[in-house]
Amino acid sequence: MSQTYKPHKLKKKKKMGFLARMSTKGGRKVINNRRRKGRKRLACE
Numbered sequence: 001m002s003q004t005y006k007p008h009k010l011k012k013k014k015k016m017g018f019l020a021r022m023s024t025k026g027g028r029k030v031i032n033n034r035r036r037k038g039r040k041r042l043a044c045e
Helices: 009-016 018-022 025-037
Strands: none
Touching (some): 009 018
């Protein structure tokens, strides 16, 4: 058996990072919603 979750930080950053979020309209909406909720982390580091 092998583990099923093998994270790749760079891949995740490209997909879910702050700059990736800010580059699209929907992504900006996500960031703003998280700001409104008062999240400590807005996007993946």
